[in-house]
Every structure is written in structure tokens, then in C-alpha cells.
Amino acid sequence: MSQTIFTLKQRPDVPLEAEVLTPDVVASLSHGEVASLPLFMGKRQFRVDDFFEVNGSGTDNLVFHGDCGRVKWIGRAMSHGRITFSSHAGMHLGAYMKGGIIKVGGDASDWVGGEMSGGLIHIHGHAGGQTGAAYRGSMKGMKGGTILIEGSAGIELGMRMRRGLIAVRGPVRDFAGLQMKGGTILLMSGAEIRTGAWMVRGTIISLKPLKMMPTFSAGCVYNPNFLRLYTKSLAEHGFTTPVDAWHGVYRRYTGDTSVPGKGEILVWSGPAH
Amino acid sequence: MGGKVSCTLGEVKNRADLIVYWGGNPAECHPRHFTKYSLMPKGRFVPNGRKDRTMILVDIRETASAKAADIFLQVRPAKDFEMITVLRALIKEQPVDTKLVAETGLTLEELTDFAQRLKKAKFGVFFFGMGLSMTRGKHMNSAALLTLAAELNAFTKFVAMPMRGHGNVTGGDVIMRWTTGYPFGVNLARGYPRFNPGEYSTIDLLIRGDTDAVLVLGADPGATMPQPAIDHMVRVPTIVLDPKVTHTSKIARVHITTAVTGISAPGTAYRMDEIPLPLKPPLKSPYPTDEEVIRRIYQAVAKKPPLMPPVRPKVPRV
Numbered sequence: 317m318s319q320t321i322f323t324l325k326q327r328p329d330v331p332l333e334a335e336v337l338t339p340d341v342v343a344s345l346s347h348g349e350v351a352s353l354p355l356f357m358g359k360r361q362f363r364v365d366d367f368f369e370v371n372g373s374g375t376d377n378l379v380f381h382g383d384c385g386r387v388k389w390i391g392r393a394m395s396h397g398r399i400t401f402s403s404h405a406g407m408h409l410g411a412y413m414k415g416g417i418i419k420v421g422g423d424a425s426d427w428v429g430g431e432m433s434g435g436l437i438h439i440h441g442h443a444g445g446q447t448g449a450a451y452r453g454s455m456k457g458m459k460g461g462t463i464l465i466e467g468s469a470g471i472e473l474g475m476r477m478r479r480g481l482i483a484v485r486g487p488v489r490d491f492a493g494l495q496m497k498g499g500t501i502l503l504m505s506g507a508e509i510r511t512g513a514w515m516v517r518g519t520i521i522s523l524k525p526l527k528m529m530p531t532f533s534a535g536c537v538y539n540p541n542f543l544r545l546y547t548k549s550l551a552e553h554g555f556t557t558p559v560d561a562w563h564g565v566y567r568r569y570t571g572d573t574s575v576p577g578k579g580e581i582l583v584w585s586g587p588a589h
Numbered sequence: 590m591g592g593k594v595s596c597t598l599g600e601v602k603n604r605a606d607l608i609v610y611w612g613g614n615p616a617e618c619h620p621r622h623f624t625k626y627s628l629m630p631k632g633r634f635v636p637n638g639r640k641d642r643t644m645i646l647v648d649i650r651e652t653a654s655a656k657a658a659d660i661f662l663q664v665r666p667a668k669d670f671e672m673i674t675v676l677r678a679l680i681k682e683q684p685v686d687t688k689l690v691a692e693t694g695l696t697l698e699e700l701t702d703f704a705q706r707l708k709k710a711k712f713g714v715f716f717f718g719m720g721l722s723m724t725r726g727k728h729m730n731s732a733a734l735l736t737l738a739a740e741l742n743a744f745t746k747f748v749a750m751p752m753r754g755h756g757n758v759t760g761g762d763v764i765m766r767w768t769t770g771y772p773f774g775v776n777l778a779r780g781y782p783r784f785n786p787g788e789y790s791t792i793d794l795l796i797r798g799d800t801d802a803v804l805v806l807g808a809d810p811g812a813t814m815p816q817p818a819i820d821h822m823v824r825v826p827t828i829v830l831d832p833k834v835t836h837t838s839k840i841a842r843v844h845i846t847t848a849v850t851g852i853s854a855p856g857t858a859y860r861m862d863e864i865p866l867p868l869k870p871p872l873k874s875p876y877p878t879d880e881e882v883i884r885r886i887y888q889a890v891a892k893k894p895p896l897m898p899p900v901r902p903k904v905p906r907v
Contacts, residue, residue: 330800356779359778452785513670513674513729573683576683
């Protein structure tokens with residue numbers, strides 16, 4: 317499979333803004349055209365080959381080598397193709413993305429998949445804050461697609477998300493599912509405080525006990541069937557979940573009554589009898 | 590989000606019959622606030638002054654302001670967000686979990702009484718301080734209180750106003766708002782304003798080390814910001830404009846002494862309710878004003894060739 321390989325020459329002092337580095341822009345361009353695409357460093361405009369060594373062209377399969385933790389907006393609004401990072405990725409990775417696949421070998425920064433509407437982002441390290449969130453002043457966060465995080469995630473995970481799935485294997489910080497309007501968040505190692513605050517609709521599933529907000533009320537204990545379908549779907553992406561978790565029983569909390577909302581939080585409460 | 594429902598301090602003086610101070614200690618930090626604007630003055634619709642007003646203080650400890658309060662509610666540290674969220678549920682007569690409410694340090698009865706008072710007020714005002722906005726939850730704590738104030742307008746008139754710290758913070762916010770559309774955390778590098786607190790706000794930029802120079806104007810971040818942010822200011826060229834030598838000046842490459850605004854330089858200061866007040870200087874200063882220094886720097890930079898070539902990148906539309 318042909319690839320266009322971008323190797324970062326050196327880590328920039330000031331973050332680079334590289335919204336042109338998406339399969340939608342790069343796929344149809346020649347090697348020379350890709351190398352001359354503009355990047356912004358603060359106020360200054362540079363060329364892609366000022367910072368990256370470019371190999372290959374004419375493909376929607378992009379590969380990034382080197383620590384791109386300071387390169388922002390890669391994969392912005394991509395609709396097809398594939399982006400692979402061997403190391404870290406910077407802020408706003410896959411923001412507004414509509415389709416395609418992004419895989420990150422290292423960590424990603426804040427606003428991964430901000431307001432995305434389709435596609436898959438799989439992060440093998442940690443993610444920053446506001447993953448799958450809405451931008452400031454916007455009413456809807458991610459509207460579709462899947463974000464899988466093998467490490468931990470920061471604050472405001474899935475803030476105002478509307479649809480889609482976020483699954484996190486590691487611990488998550490405050491305000492997971494803040495003002496959620498739909499979609500699903502799976503927390504495999506629990507979260508800190510204020511999970512599901514101000515949620516209107518949507519589902520948060522936690523395999524560890526959660527510190528609940530006072531505005532949630534406990535409903536019943538049951539085994540939701542749809543979780544098994546999620547297991548299968550996640551396994552297809554190589555995101556495995558413990559068998560126990562999917563056959564166990566869950567305590568269902570509903571809230572947030574301050575909105576008032578009809579969101580649900582399912583907390584695993586032991587294997588089925 | 591609710592947005593900020595606000596008013597002037599004149600309206601507070603003439604109308605407010607319920608005053609709530611949240612996470613602040615005005616008796617010691619804003620000593621003239623009670624007597625000039627909020628609590629003591631007789632107003633048009635509160636003819637008996639203090640007697641016509643109820644004052645509620647919410648804080649984590651009993652400060653000097655508690656003596657001035659009719660009701661003091663002691664919330665546990667970092668439980669403000671939970672408390673406000675419970676109040677939002679209570680004003681809508683929605684159920685809450687009694688046991689978890691108790692973790693805020695207040696009973697459900699106390700909060701129900703508080704919610705009733707908020708709803709029954711003729712004109713209520715929240716004044717909130719750094720005890721709310723700078724503790725765990727930060728911007729969401731402020732957002733919670735602003736939303737509560739906005740929602741209370743379904744029952745009565747209610748406003749929320751932040752108690753400002755030193756310097757003319759309100760002025761900075763107001764000017765940024767009418768020039769760029771956003772109050773703070775604005776990036777103008779691409780030629781148009783972009784707003785993203787957390788990405789472009791000062792402390793975050795400095796801690797991540799995202800800037801290669803720092804210009805400090807009318808502030809002393811060297812005394813107040815976290816150590817990693819100060820370390821970055823030491824690493825990069827930092828320029829300070831200040832009438833006196835500050836903590837920041839000591840770590841800066843350049844310190845430019847300027848005239849003191851209001852004493853030896855004219856200008857406009859914004860009061861905490863966003864009312865612009867002209868400053869008439871009684872003295873003359875040998876030093877240039879902040880404005881003059883910035884203008885001269887700007888003129889010198891403008892003589893340099895432009896950084897932005899006319900070609901714009903192709904970006905897919907979203």
C-alpha cells in the first residue's frame with residue numbers, strides 16, 4: 317500500500333498549524349505541491365518541507381514520524397483515507413473529521429476529534445482534555461464516529477457530544493460527559509468527579525464505581541443487552557474489554573435533574589448471578 | 590449556556606433586596622463595596638437601606654464578611670459546583686439525592702430555604718469571587734453560577750457579577766470584547782481573532798511553552814502564576830511595562846518604566862460593572878505612558894516587511 321511519509325525534522329518551538337495535512341488535500345497533489353503547502357507558525361507562513369521531509373505522494377494514506385506533539389490541526393475535516401502517527405500528535409487532531417481512520421502510536425493533546433461527525437480515531441497513549449468536545453460557544457460536540465483511547469484522558473471528555481462513541485481504557489479526569497446530549501462514553505477505569513454533569517441525554521458506562529453528582533438518582537440494577545453488541549463492535553477495532561464486564565449487572569442512574577435531563581449512567585456492580 | 594446576565598452597580602444600589610456573595614471576602618478585599626454599592630445605601634426601591642436587604646454569604650470559612658451577612662452558608666472546599674447544580678434542580682422542583690447533597694457541607698433543608706429565597710427575591714444579585722472561579726472546576730464553577738442566575742430570571746430578576754482583583758481586569762475584558770468579539774484567550778496570529786481558553790489563555794500558553802516572547806502590560810504574573818509559567822518567562826525574552834519594578838521585571842530581559850495611569854497619565858478605567866470612568870491625572874510624569882510605548886513599538890514593527898504572503902492555504906470547508 318502506497319504511503320506519503322512526513323518525517324518531522326525538528327520539534328518546533330512554537331506550535332505549527334497544519335490544517336492542510338489531511339488526505340482530502342494531499343491525495344490529489346504531486347510531491348512538489350505537497351512540499352510547498354503552507355504551514356503557519358505563529359504569524360509566519362512556512363512550507364511543509366521547511367519542517368517535514370516528504371516521501372511519496374498521490375495517496376490518501378499519510379504517515380507521520382517524529383514527535384508531532386506541537387503540530388496542530390492535522391486531519392482537520394478529513395472525509396476519507398488514513399493517517400498514522402508513529403509518535404505523539406498535537407492539538408485538534410481530527411477536528412471536524414467526517415470519515416477515515418487516524419491511529420496514534422503515542423499521546424495526543426487536547427481537542428482530539430473536536431466536533432467530529434464520522435470516522436475512527438484510535439490513540440494508543442494518553443489523550444488531553446476536551447476529547448470529542450464542542451468548541452467554545454458551540455452547542456454540539458462530536459456528532460458521530462468513534463474515539464478509542466488506550467491510555468488516560470483529560471477533563472471535559474465528550475463535552476456536549478451529540479452522537480458517537482468514546483471508549484477510554486485508562487482513568488479520566490473531571491467533567492466526563494459534561495452537558496452530553498447523546499452518544500455513548502465507555503469508561504473502563506472510572507473517572508474523577510462530576511461525571512455526567514448537566515447531561516441531557518446519552519449514556520455513560522463505567523466499569524469502576526463513580527463519584528456521582530447529587531442530581532442523579534439511582535434507578536434499577538439490570539443487564540443491558542446492547543452492551544454485548546458494543547463489545548463485538550469494539551473488538552473489531554482491536555479494543556478488547558473484559559468478558560465479566562459485559563455479562564455483569566449494572567446500576568442505572570439517571571439525571572442530571574438540574575437541567576433537567578434524561579441521561580443515564582450505568583455503573584458495573586458485579587458479575588451476574 | 591446561560592451567558593452573563595448583568596446590570597450596573599447603580600441598579601444594585603437602587604433595587605437589590607437579595608445580595609449573595611459567593612467565594613469572596615468583600616469586607617477585607619473590597620472594603621467600600623458594602624457601603625457604596627451593595628448593602629448599606631438607601632435606594633429608590635429599598636428606602637430603608639440595609640433593613641430592606643438580605644445578605645447571604647457562601648464561603649468555605651467564616652471570614653470577616655460573615656459578620657455582615659444575615660445568613661452564612663459554609664460549603665465544603667471544591668463543592669461549589671455540586672451546590673449550584675443542586676440549587677438549579679431545586680428551583681425547578683426536581684429531585685436530588687439527600688445523602689450526596691450532605692457532602693457539600695449543607696443540608697437539603699438549608700439549600701431548599703436558599704433556593705426559595707432566591708426565587709422570592711424582587712431583585713437578586715450574585716457577586717462571586719476567586720473562591721468560586723479559581724478552585725477545582727474553575728470556569729465551570731463560574732458558568733454554573735451564571736447559568737443559575739440566568740435560569741432564576743424565569744421567576745424574578747437576577748444578575749451575576751464577578752468581583753474583580755487588582756488592576757483594571759474588567760477594562761481588559763471589555764476592550765477585547767468590542768475589538769475582537771471575545772473577552773480573553775484570543776489569538777490574532779492568523780489575522781483574525783480566534784477564541785479558545787485552555788489553548789490561547791496566558792497560563793496555558795506559558796506552561797506548555799508555546800510562545801517565543803512575552804509582553805507584560807499592567808500585570809505582575811511573576812508574583813501570581815504557577816512556577817512552570819514563570820520558568821518559561823525566564824527562558825524567553827520577556828518585556829515588562831510597569832511604573833515600578835515588579836517580580837516580573839526581575840525575571841524580564843527588558844523593563845520599561847511608564848507613567849502611572851490615573852496619577853500621571855490619563856486614560857479610562859472600567860468599573861467592575863463595565864462602566865467606563867475617565868481618569869484625570871493630577872501630576873506629570875517624566876516617563877512615557879503605556880499607550881505611547883506600545884505605539885512606538887508598533888510603528889517600529891510596521892516599518893519591517895510584512896510577514897504574511899498574499900497566498901492563502903486551501904482548506905476543506907466544514
